[in-house]
Amino acid sequence: xxxxxxxxxxxxxxxxxxxxxxxxxxxxxxxxxxxxxxxxxxxxxxxxxxxxxxxxxxxxxxxxxxxxxxxxxxxxxxxxxxxxxxxxxxxxxxxxxxxxxxxxxxxxxxxxxxxxxxxxxxxxxxxxxxxxxxxxxxxxxxxxxxxxxxxxxxxxxxxxxxxxxxxxxxxxxxxxxxxxxxxxxxxxxxxxxxxxxxxxxxxxxxxxxxxxxxxxxxx
Amino acid sequence: xxxxxxxxxxxxxxxxxxxxxxxxxxxxxxxxxxxxxxxxxxxxxxxxxxxxxxxxxxxxxxxxxxxxxxxxxxxxxxxxxxxxxxxxxxxxxxxxxxxxxxxxxxxxxxxxxxxxxxxxxxxxxxxxxxxxxxxxxxxxxxxxxxxxxxxxxxxxxxxxxxxxxxxxxxxxxxxxxxxxxxxxxxxxxxxxxxxxxxxxxxxxxxxxxxxxxxxxxxxxxxxxxxxxxxxxxxxxxxxxxxxxxxxxx
Numbered sequence: 001x002x003x004x005x006x007x008x009x010x011x012x013x014x015x016x017x018x019x020x021x022x023x024x025x026x027x028x029x030x031x032x033x034x035x036x037x038x039x040x041x042x043x044x045x046x047x048x049x050x051x052x053x054x055x056x057x058x059x060x061x062x063x064x065x066x067x068x069x070x071x072x073x074x075x076x077x078x079x080x081x082x083x084x085x086x087x088x089x090x091x092x093x094x095x096x097x098x099x100x101x102x103x104x105x106x107x108x109x110x111x112x113x114x115x116x117x118x119x120x121x122x123x124x125x126x127x128x129x130x131x132x133x134x135x136x137x138x139x140x141x142x143x144x145x146x147x148x149x150x151x152x153x154x155x156x157x158x159x160x161x162x163x164x165x166x167x168x169x170x171x172x173x174x175x176x177x178x179x180x181x182x183x184x185x186x187x188x189x190x191x192x193x194x195x196x197x198x199x200x201x202x203x204x205x206x207x208x209x210x211x212x213x214x215x216x217x218x219x
Numbered sequence: 220x221x222x223x224x225x226x227x228x229x230x231x232x233x234x235x236x237x238x239x240x241x242x243x244x245x246x247x248x249x250x251x252x253x254x255x256x257x258x259x260x261x262x263x264x265x266x267x268x269x270x271x272x273x274x275x276x277x278x279x280x281x282x283x284x285x286x287x288x289x290x291x292x293x294x295x296x297x298x299x300x301x302x303x304x305x306x307x308x309x310x311x312x313x314x315x316x317x318x319x320x321x322x323x324x325x326x327x328x329x330x331x332x333x334x335x336x337x338x339x340x341x342x343x344x345x346x347x348x349x350x351x352x353x354x355x356x357x358x359x360x361x362x363x364x365x366x367x368x369x370x371x372x373x374x375x376x377x378x379x380x381x382x383x384x385x386x387x388x389x390x391x392x393x394x395x396x397x398x399x400x401x402x403x404x405x406x407x408x409x410x411x412x413x414x415x416x417x418x419x420x421x422x423x424x425x426x427x428x429x430x431x432x433x434x435x436x437x438x439x440x441x442x443x444x445x446x447x448x449x450x451x452x453x454x455x456x457x458x459x460x461x462x463x464x465x466x467x468x
């Protein structure tokens with residue numbers, strides 16, 4: 001194989017490595033954002049907000065490499081699916097990062113005022129999201145479409161937790177109308193956690209496409 | 220509904236002892252562009268030359284199997300080969316205009332076949348080959364004075380003057396720059412509603428751009444054939460995938 005093709009294949013591998021790096025940062029941002037909210041830890045929340053630039057830069061780097069490969073190498077077949085898949089995954093990861101940063105901003109703005117009720121659902125959703133993301137990256141690394149499909153099953157649990165959390169907060173608003181501002185912020189945070197699960201499902205769909213060239217709606 | 224213009228059934232070809240085509244069975248869709256791809260020596264040019272019996276001109280070539288053109292086996296005993304090549308024309312890798320004027324190059328075939336209104340045929344053919352505007356004022360000039368890209372379009376005009384059904388292109392752009400290549404590809408696009416076209420190309424991007432259907436050949440065998448979009452997005456055979464992604468060899 002020519003050195004040009006070897007460099008091309010290395011860049012295709014780089015795409016996966018960069019995506020895993022971004023996913024790892026995003027995973028840590030979810031954890032820190034959830035913990036900062038739970039413990040009203042403004043410093044930890046600021047760390048997440050600071051981390052946003054790194055995640056954006058990494059996402060841009062992935063997009064640039066995809067563009068370079070499309071323009072200079074004209075990838076075909078599984079290589080083409082990999083580039084297109086990673087391009088989509090990069091966008092979803094960047095959006096998850098933004099949602100985590102938004103949660104961290106709520107911490108900096110509300111501190112412990114948001115603790116109008118026990119935050120039992122948010123940490124649980126964050127934990128499931130992180131587990132899903134870890135397994136999703138495993139599926140990407142190993143080209144395992146079945147694992148990607150399995151991961152999306154967890155999203156039902158997240159959706160269920162979100163509905164419970166929302167109903168609980170709505171009930172609280174009716175009982176104590178003066179907590180409306182904090183309650184609304186809390187609903188937004190719960191919604192963000194639920195949306196993160198949806199983005200992970202999108203990533204799983206991209207992996208199934210990359211591996212099997214099938215377009216499946218998994219959530 | 221896509222119908223087949225040419226059908227190859229268990230086609231085999233030997234050059235002396237060398238088995239160059241092995242049981243090739245495939246259909247060429249009517250009024251579509253079919254691309255043949257594969258590494259050098261895989262048999263794609265040999266196959267395209269079987270479609271209008273150009274291999275008859277190779278002394279030690281032997282063919283078995285059949286090629287149906289409009290349901291008639293062109294290797295049957297009563298086929299008029301000259302008439303066949305009139306209906307199935309060919310454009311070669313290197314432009315090969317005759318050493319005569321632009322006009323005479325296009326008029327050569329119609330004159331030999333006694334066609335009437337040759338002036339009109341020449342004009343229409345040059346227009347259809349997107350060359351008329353560039354040469355209409357100098358039809359009496361030598362064809363060899365044209366650029367490579369113009370010469371290739373002249374050869375296409377010369378083929379079209381015979382009013383063929385099918386045009387076979389054997390690497391028509393390999394000696395051309397990107398601008399001339401673009402003109403040939405535009406020309407193929409403009410012809411696709413009226414002609415069945417088959418192109419042999421080493422340029423996979425060209426195959427992906429211009430064709431409706433792609434066939435991948437390797438070592439004299441047809442490995443895979445299908446809609447171009449599928450072949451380049453999700454080939455079924457690992458060998459096809461290895462070739463089009465550059466992992467072959």
